[in-house]
Amino acid sequence: MKALTKTFSMLAALLKRDWLKLIFWLLAVLAFAASGAGKFVTLMQSPAQSVSVFDMFQNPALVGLFGPTTVKHPTDFTAAAAFGNTMPLITSITFIIVSVIYVINRTRKEEDDGIAELFRSFQVGKLANTTAVIIETFALQVLISFVLALVIQVQNIAGMTDFSSNLLFASSIGVQSFMWGMIALVLAQIFSNAGSAKGATFGLLGMLYIVRMGTDIENVSVGWFNPLSWSYLTDVFVKDNWLPIVLSLVLSFVLIVFAYLLENARDVNAGYIPEGNGKARASKTLLSFPGLVLRQQRGAIIGWIAGLFILGFVYGSMIGQISKFIKSSTTVSQIFAVSPTAGALMMTKQYLSTLFVIISVIVTCFAITSLSRMVSEERKNRQEQVYATALSRYKVYLTYTLIAWILGALAMFLTSLGIYLAQLGSSHALSFAEVMKPGLVYIFAIFFVLSLLDLLMAFLPRFSAIIWIYVAFTFFMSYIGSIIKFPDWVHDLDVFYHIPKLATESMSWENVSVIAILSIVFVLIGLFAYRRRDLITG
Structure with a gap:
């Protein structure tokens, strides 16, 4: 023993x-x-x-x-x-x-x-x-x-x-x-x-x-x-x-x-x-700081991107089942008060509205894991070696932020593409624009959550994991919020709720603009705060 x-x-x-x-x-x-x-x-x-x-x-x-x-x-x-x-x-x-x-x-x-x-x-x-x-x-x-x-x-x-x-x-x-x-x-x-x-x-x-x-x-x-x-x-x-x-x-x-x-x-x-043995000589991409950051995350990026595309493809393949369900359910046809064909199209768009909220939260998790590397590297005392060079904190902060934003947008695009490709074989297939626009608009919500993480890493780096509590809340609201009628103030706390559901609604430039402006403001505030704070250790 x-x-x-x-x-x-x-x-x-x-x-x-x-x-x-x-x-x-x-x-x-x-x-x-x-x-x-x-x-x-x-x-x-x-x-x-x-x-x-x-x-x-x-x-x-x-x-x-x-x-x-x-x-x-x-x-x-x-x-x-x-x-x-x-x-x-x-x-x-x-x-x-x-x-x-x-x-x-x-x-x-x-x-x-x-x-x-x-x-x-x-x-x-x-x-x-x-x-x-x-x-x-x-x-x-x-x-x-x-x-x-x-x-x-x-x-x-x-x-x-x-x-x-x-x-x-x-x-x-x-x-x-x-x-x-x-x-x-x-x-x-x-x-x-x-x-x-x-x-x-x-x-x-x-x-x-x-x-x-x-x-x-x-x-x-x-x-x-x-x-x-x-x-x-x-x-x-x-x-x-x-x-x-x-x-x-x-x-x-x-x-x-x-x-x-x-x-x-x-x-x-x-x-x-x-772990596999590394190369005898480093590649040219490692000569730049963005190249180093991407190389550190290469395995995770490939895994997440591939997984999200497959997830989108699987979700998209279900669209073909919707028309069959409409034809077999007289009750649902009566609810829509339209023909089975029109009812299938209507339910498909409602399905996409719910689906894109859920997918965007999952993509946000991927982007958060990328951005969080800035603090995790700091905890392991590796950032000190970076700052021993002529590299500025502004560049470090903006590099991690921009990479996370780009990866989030790319993942959302490829997941939406997977949905589009999978539903092409259905009898009521949607056009490329009808699938992509409702999905890509959620990129603004992803940016907003990343900007909140920027603020946490700038002001409360040791407690930056708090962002996962907010993500869990949005995940819950994504699944259940459209079914259960919560008070308005609960919905207001969820940034994904304020993104227009373009599959069934018209574009709300006011909401999107406010979210985009707040995201940029939060990133800039975090930039200046990160420049002034001490490095964390342990």
């Missing part, structure tokens, strides 16, 4: 370091997952409204976004069933991301930074820190599950008064977060650095998300072979199936054993997939 020596001392140190983050994590999941519970009741107050919402969720496009519903008749599709159908997947993904980042940062990244080697110079077991992270993550997810179930319970919403059902809903989120944390832990042993481990984990998450989009439309039962699908196969508030929870826990503990075996057999800072 030498490998576990001082595990609880490491756990105490983790809790002392992270208690504030853990509190924010807990509060965020409550705000994110519990806030929409009562909104479905107001959305489905009459039988006619329930039928409309039911038919809406049969749309293959929405099945791809939220997952399938097992309810067969509109009369059985209650507000509780709608909540249980809509929330598990999107909430799980949000907190999977947080869990993956946390686990890798507290394991592999600490090896990269030399902290793990320092701990092991004392009487600390080889697996002590990993075990402490596992215990902390598991305990947090158990706490989140019980508190979230209790918060839903006290709201006393029709159809959500059974505590076991509420606990099942909360547990589906908690076990997914824990399971993917353990997947990240295994990949952290295989890859040679934290960045590669995160990229591999998120790549696997994205691949399984795309796979489940196809299987949910064609054959739901295949989803049982996809761990991500277990988040909503609980069929909460309808059949309450606990089997996915059991499967997730079993897989989690198998992954823990596998991670232990891998870590115990390798050296500190080593990986089972070694």
